Amino acid sequence: xxxxRSDWVGDYFMETMAATEFRVHPDAHIVVxxxxxxxxxxxxxxxxxxxxxFVPTTDGGIVFNYEQCFECGTCYLVCNHEGAITxxxxxxxxxxxxxxx
Amino acid sequence: MxxxxxxxxxxxxxxxxxxxxxxxxxxDHSALELALQCGEWAHADVTAITxxxxxxxxxxxxxxxxxxxxxxxxxTSHAVSGADVAAAIAAVVADAHWVWCxxxxxxxxxxxVPAFLAAALAARQALGVIHLSFGDAPTIDAGVIEATRxxxxxxxxxxxxxxxxxxxxxxxxxxxxxxxxTALRTAAAAAIEVIRIxxxxxxxxxxxxxxRPRARELAGPDGVSALARVLSLTGAGGARGxxxxxxxxxxxPLDAAGRIxxxxxxxxxxx
Amino acid sequence: MxxxxxxxxxxxxxxxxxxxxxxxxxxxxxVLLERGPFAxxxxxxxGVIYARMLDELIPKWWEQAPIQRWVTRRSTMLLTxxxxxxVDFRTDAWGEAPYNGATAYRPDFDNWLAGHxxxxxxxxxxxTTVTGLLRDSAGSxxxxxxxxxxxxxxxxxxxxxxxxxxxxxxxxxxxEAGLYEHTDAKHFTLGVKETLALPKEVIDERFGVRxxxxxxxxxxxxxxxxxxxxxxxxxxxxxxVGVVLKLSKLxxxxxxxxxxxxxxxxxxxxxxxxxxxxxxxxxxxLIPEAGLEMMPKMTANGMLxxxxxxxxxxxxxxxxxxxxxxxxSGMYAGETAVDAIRAxxxxxxxxxxxxxxxxxxxxxxxxxxxxxxxxxxxxDRVQHLYPAMVANVAERMFRVDxxxxxxGLRRIFAQxxxxxxxxxxxxxxxxxxxxxxxx
Ligand SMILES: Cc1cc2nc3c(=O)[nH]c(=O)nc-3n(C[C@H](O)[C@H](O)[C@H](O)COP(=O)(O)OP(=O)(O)OC[C@H]3O[C@@H](n4cnc5c(N)ncnc54)[C@H](O)[C@@H]3O)c2cc1C
Ligand code: SF4
Ligand code: SF4
Numbered sequence: 174x175x176x177x178r179s180d181w182v183g184d185y186f187m188e189t190m191a192a193t194e195f196r197v198h199p200d201a202h203i204v205v206x207x208x209x210x211x212x213x214x215x216x217x218x219x220x221x222x223x224x225x226x227f228v229p230t231t232d233g234g235i236v237f238n239y240e241q242c243f244e245c246g247t248c249y250l251v252c253n254h255e256g257a258i259t260x261x262x263x264x265x266x267x268x269x270x271x272x273x274x
Numbered sequence: 275m276x277x278x279x280x281x282x283x284x285x286x287x288x289x290x291x292x293x294x295x296x297x298x299x300x301x302d303h304s305a306l307e308l309a310l311q312c313g314e315w316a317h318a319d320v321t322a323i324t325x326x327x328x329x330x331x332x333x334x335x336x337x338x339x340x341x342x343x344x345x346x347x348x349x350t351s352h353a354v355s356g357a358d359v360a361a362a363i364a365a366v367v368a369d370a371h372w373v374w375c376x377x378x379x380x381x382x383x384x385x386x387v388p389a390f391l392a393a394a395l396a397a398r399q400a401l402g403v404i405h406l407s408f409g410d411a412p413t414i415d416a417g418v419i420e421a422t423r424x425x426x427x428x429x430x431x432x433x434x435x436x437x438x439x440x441x442x443x444x445x446x447x448x449x450x451x452x453x454x455x456t457a458l459r460t461a462a463a464a465a466i467e468v469i470r471i472x473x474x475x476x477x478x479x480x481x482x483x484x485x486r487p488r489a490r491e492l493a494g495p496d497g498v499s500a501l502a503r504v505l506s507l508t509g510a511g512g513a514r515g516x517x518x519x520x521x522x523x524x525x526x527p528l529d530a531a532g533r534i535x536x537x538x539x540x541x542x543x544x545x
Numbered sequence: 546m547x548x549x550x551x552x553x554x555x556x557x558x559x560x561x562x563x564x565x566x567x568x569x570x571x572x573x574x575x576v577l578l579e580r581g582p583f584a585x586x587x588x589x590x591x592g593v594i595y596a597r598m599l600d601e602l603i604p605k606w607w608e609q610a611p612i613q614r615w616v617t618r619r620s621t622m623l624l625t626x627x628x629x630x631x632v633d634f635r636t637d638a639w640g641e642a643p644y645n646g647a648t649a650y651r652p653d654f655d656n657w658l659a660g661h662x663x664x665x666x667x668x669x670x671x672x673t674t675v676t677g678l679l680r681d682s683a684g685s686x687x688x689x690x691x692x693x694x695x696x697x698x699x700x701x702x703x704x705x706x707x708x709x710x711x712x713x714x715x716x717x718x719x720x721e722a723g724l725y726e727h728t729d730a731k732h733f734t735l736g737v738k739e740t741l742a743l744p745k746e747v748i749d750e751r752f753g754v755r756x757x758x759x760x761x762x763x764x765x766x767x768x769x770x771x772x773x774x775x776x777x778x779x780x781x782x783x784x785x786v787g788v789v790l791k792l793s794k795l796x797x798x799x800x801x802x803x804x805x806x807x808x809x810x811x812x813x814x815x816x817x818x819x820x821x822x823x824x825x826x827x828x829x830x831l832i833p834e835a836g837l838e839m840m841p842k843m844t845a846n847g848m849l850x851x852x853x854x855x856x857x858x859x860x861x862x863x864x865x866x867x868x869x870x871x872x873x874s875g876m877y878a879g880e881t882a883v884d885a886i887r888a889x890x891x892x893x894x895x896x897x898x899x900x901x902x903x904x905x906x907x908x909x910x911x912x913x914x915x916x917x918x919x920x921x922x923x924x925d926r927v928q929h930l931y932p933a934m935v936a937n938v939a940e941r942m943f944r945v946d947x948x949x950x951x952x953g954l955r956r957i958f959a960q961x962x963x964x965x966x967x968x969x970x971x972x973x974x975x976x977x978x979x980x981x982x983x984x
Binding site for chain 3: 182185186188189190192193196215217220221223224225243244245246247250251261262263264265266268269270271272273274
Binding site: 294451452453454455456458459462463 | 548576582583586652656668669670673696697698699700701702703
């Protein structure tokens, strides 16, 4: 059966993310405090993060994985819960590396 | 007493000449860190050496920034084999006590350089090491390093290594320290020693060719008319010559083998 | 090596490299710090650089800059789900020196520009993230004069007589220095784009260009219900297609950025241009969209801010210019730092010449002129009502509806305005704002 439109957008998205190089540092440069997220009603990060790194869990929390982050800053700007996101750049030389942007 | 680390600049397949995307492998990072630790342990300066093009200078600068004292780049006139690389390095660091290498380079490396290097230096070797511990209180030459290497089937081998030795390590063995800011600034301006060697083009001692069956002599077909000659060539109508007639013989194996050989010789397949 | 220099420039984007070139050429000792493994590795944009400001720094820069194509064709497109109205302009003049706009990859362009900073004598240190400011111990932690920076390297403090912050849109340094009163998601747009590989001949044919000629398509509409815009730019053998999205709307519309791009790519006006393109890269970056409304103070005691860090990007709909503003403000910041250091006064007052240099040139003049444009272009009416209204007018005007006689344009327009639900009062007001901004 053919997948739904959002399926193929999703598959294609995996492919596009895989086309970009990330030199991942062992330490996370962005840390999300799930306890703050538990009472968040807007959850704007889930929709807005261009790398789709914020994933809601069934118990109302958020799982965040920093590895494919564009270091763009969208998440801390759209999040209106003080203290939910501790945002920094990765250690020098690490993180996303663009070639044809 | 010298400590040497061999580093390889590996270019990016998509952009081979582009220094921005070339790098050393994780195994080389690991080797560099361990060479620096070895230098601290043995109170010796560390030399970083690479065989490669000018683009490779930047990994040597990274090594200098991390604490290496001397950086040497060997430039060869053309692409060279693992043995040539080892010979070139050995010629420059003949007196090395401890030589550190990554176990494999990331561009399809076979991990042969460390082994060739050990042979060229007449040194001991500990290859594919995954864990190390430096023995205590070394006198200049008497230090012992305990090295654990991987064997098949998940087993481990623990070696006690003494100088002179070549140790090659896996990427996860050690995490390379980060260069300090002042060291980075100094290294950015430091000179890299460049040694140019002309590697002789080696003559190959075995010649490999495509398989081609041997030619055999064929007598021209018999017959006066064209039809007769065609018939004799194709064997149609039972007109084929005696040489190609089908024969069945019953022989014991030894004779059968002899007969096969004779037949093959007659047909021109063997001389 | 001494642990103090004349000038530290943070960020090797166009602003930082130009500041470093100017300061180093004046004979100052300059360190240029970049967190990426090479200059440009973190930098993403849409795709067109207007580099005339470089004439002064690098004469005949066009002969050596790593550009992809010279834009000789510029289209502005109003897009709905089923219609497109395009104003297409082309000129041979932009295909000759000194050129107008060029498409280029930022990892190439920024790296090249940083090379000029090094050639001028600045020391470029990559893979080094600046983590904070060093303050004069005489003052308090929040107010003391800025005397250097802290980096993420061991023994990573570096002191300087002046710091120029060119650290881009998130400018952690301008924020730490207290130059932004507050930051608000509504001042930013998010740009995402795909770089799609196609053979050069295919691109030439589809876009109607040859050799190094290139095309720039700016799109209004086409981003669903999220206020923003789209773009398509030609490189030599890739096409960049992307969207710019207003952050506050994006979050409200449960539509993810990659879905918005997918929608744009599927639009019949765009799909044939990029069909078969193989994705080579996906990227995202913020734009300080609000112009004057969000601009911070640009000087502190011991520090200047330039480029996106000072929100100097001009994002006014059919204009998306930032690199040229970064180049110019970087140069002016460099000049100001040189003057101030020579005069021995790097206090905010000693650095006041910077504002003046920008006020008297295009940097702030353009921003002032177009100060209402960003809000207008991103307004709900321009985004959601006008494209359909105008496209419908065009559709009816060009439709041959025999045996019906042709209707008059004025009547069509009035009907379509009503159908779109646009009040005449608002239309006149928007037209007036647009006229005053762009006129
Ligand atoms: C989607 C999109 C489309 C655009 N389209 C165009 C266009 O077509 N034409 C145009 O002219 N402009 C365009 N722009 C705007 C343009 O990209 C920016 O205005 C321009 O890049 C600003 O230059 P800059 O030097 O100020 O900052 P940047 O280019 O962002 O450079 C900042 C540098 O600082 C470094 N840095 C940041 N923080 C630190 C730190 N703490 N330590 C060390 N280094 C640091 C970064 O790695 C980076 O190299 C676009 C922007 C976007 C996002
Ligand atoms: S990160 Fe912020 S926006 Fe996202 S769920 Fe947590 S609190 Fe909400
Ligand atoms: S910085 Fe950008 S890419 Fe990274 S997690 Fe935040 S929103 Fe996502």
